[in-house]
Amino acid sequence: MKRRSVLTLAAGASAALLVPSGAGAAPDGGPVGPLADADRRLLLRYAADTWRSMTAMVDPGTGLVADNIEADLAAATRSRYTSPTNVGCLIWSAISARELGVISRGEARRYIRTALDTLSRLERHPYSGMFYNWYDPADGRLLRSWPIDGSPVYPFLSSVDNAWLAAALMVVGNDDPALAASAGRILAEMDFGFYYDANARGADFGAGLMRGGFWPERPPNGGVEDNYRGRGPNVWYTGHHYGTLHSETRIISYVAIALGQVPREHYFAMWRTFEPNCDWSWQEMKPVGEYVEHLGIRVFEGAYRHRGRQYVPTWGGSMFEALMPDLLVPEARWAPDSWGRNHPVFVRGQIDHGLHEAGYGHWGFSPSSNPAGGYREYGVDPMGLDTDGYTSDQERTRVNLGFDGCRPADPLPTSYGDGVVTPHAVFLALPYAPDEAVDQLARLRADFDCYGPGGFHDAVAVRSGTVAHRHLALDQGMVLGALGNLLAGDTLRRRFATGRTAERLRPLLGIEEFAVPAGN
Template structure:
């Protein structure tokens, strides 16, 4: 593979108000981003079944329709709809075509089998006919249909975008959205180590599953279901989109937002977390909140679970978190981006950055991230070798050996998520990635690149492509996805809720980008 020197880039200053001050975009940057959007949209079109309007989970890099996967998810279906809104707003398709694509997906969605008492959708459908997947098409193993809080959260977010962006389809989107009750996932008795109560479950089955489950029904409508044994109990993670939507709809109490943890407590009982957090105790809505944070390479931040970009920044595609909560998300999002850049360019020395769950270059799927920025000690490493970072836990656990990073796996969609906070570094990173590897095909960037071996995962995942489309719509079409998603009622309920908080994260400056190793 070719190795490129990384030019110095202007630093991005993050002001105390949480609004990034960016250097002027270089000539041609918009044109470059529009090219990426055009090609990414081509992959979404190729993945979509023309009869049902449902998008497949993935497709091979050549975009042959015969290579579409025979399964899709509520998140994928939602992603195809918000991508069509972006394609329309960027002039990639006529309004009539975008309307018809969304309408067809909505019509199919309206007839899909789902859990009637909650209005929630199963995790896997066959995009060819909309049937629920009960046998996994890739290996023939049985599948017990599952209803995920996270996946239904992304579908609901997409319906809210359609409601705001396509007035002619508002009634159809509302019809599906109104029956979705996120309170079905909310366990008011779930407790956390910081003494709060009230968390959402990972999901439930409506038939007995193998493995761990808890029988119950938090809404008392319909028969009992089998809930997952896990709850989502940390703040910087993607289930917060479901939490926001449930709170805004009055289905989940606002206190649930503060019942999640910024970090685990700073005592030896929780010394298994990545490092000892530093912070302060406070209260919000009568709930105790420990405002803990970590430090990596002199960057202070509130961690996600695995240290990936998806958990931290995908909800920000819809909710203007940085603007509404300048002292919390307005500081943490730029810090997350700064840490990803610092890791890729200087700590690991890959010469490129952007790490989030995506395809494995050798085949399959894998969680990728900046392990040091995740709460889990065995979080999401950034390389094929799975090199782990262990800072130790002062007074409780000694540091581990310094990691030796190997074949780093860069996932392009992760860099696109950083556009609001580091536009020039994002474009530079992606442009060089395209030039240095066979990383770009007829549908835009392939899903992942192992940058030392040059191994490329030459396929497209509709979720990752939809994140790219959402990020480009916000960047190039005046935050079209955010504007469509946010209703007056949603803003009234969520903006003051999240805006009241201050994370233990100072205003920071993104690092000066130097020469990669």
């Protein structure tokens, strides 16, 4: 996993969660209408090509998928590092590819079984069962020096990376009885309570937050020494918690609550927006909303207003933050008055920004490869909480809408620079704007040299035409996950959102009503 949205703030898993979902289960996800036959065929072609890039990243000996590969798919260009998130993406991508008819059941099983066998042998933190953040995909060795430049790597255990892997294990356990036991054994050792700081918002608040992760050895920056489970020696936690709900990091909360490892009240300890007073005037704009109580937790149900829309923002205004958890959790269906309202308006806001506000002629903004080299976060600035958050162009054109009574606004930008769009953001939008998404993907292919044997390349700077000619396992995993859900009856959501997971999460998500008017 790449950089996350973070905010610095002053019981074991059970194989019983892995129950067959039934081949005839009804779709249980977001609203999408019928697709034209030609569009369906085109999307299936995208899926087949995207799967080709995913398999090109897989080491044949270990079954581990590399973090990235160049667009020519040459094995020599596979990165020499991988993460738990990348492995999770491979697992659910294999299921999606099988359900879409791209590969056979036996081929999917071979990919997943090899990865599971290697996972079972990887070095882990013995007291939490968590995986480290970086391994060598060629031999599964824990990395202590970075393959690119030899700089030291201080072994770290990321909460969100482990959550994506755990979610994938839950999916595969509900998918294939031949693999359920292997997935269940790995999952049963993973305890997300190791990350849960019950006092993050004060001892009397009623619920806490998840840390970003921990080091088992003291890192150079010191960290926060503690041990929330009291098992084994102390560890050194990150200085931040994941304090905002509308972020890709909410997958940690979903998994931990589903596994019974943190209280369900934790869901309401996270901010929707921050409070509408000058103590919080560093946020992007002054929110509207009101205070309510859910499960004994006082929650400010805040939202932003911009260009005629009202929405709950993410940290940086990116599609990845907003919609990656929606690949697995049927948020729009389970929470029609919160996520069911917010997801469509968030997608419309991204489309409006790209086509009208910034005038790029293209849309789809999310962390991705930087066409100029490396990796960078991109988003729609007014749709994020952080005033210094993600921007949609290379020049970092920002918007300051002010905070009434506390901070003056700046004039709106008169122009934007070289906007950077990423195809995975468009695929994530498919359930909520299918016609616009299919059109945008076609225009990207027509306007830029951004498609090859492995599908769409990772990002395009649309004014200069510069393309990031590589594939990321994370981003290709989002593409295949989105296509599997859209074209194969919510294949991932049905396999994640079942059994005890549904019993624990569905009523919880259904409690809330965001400060987002229906259909705005």
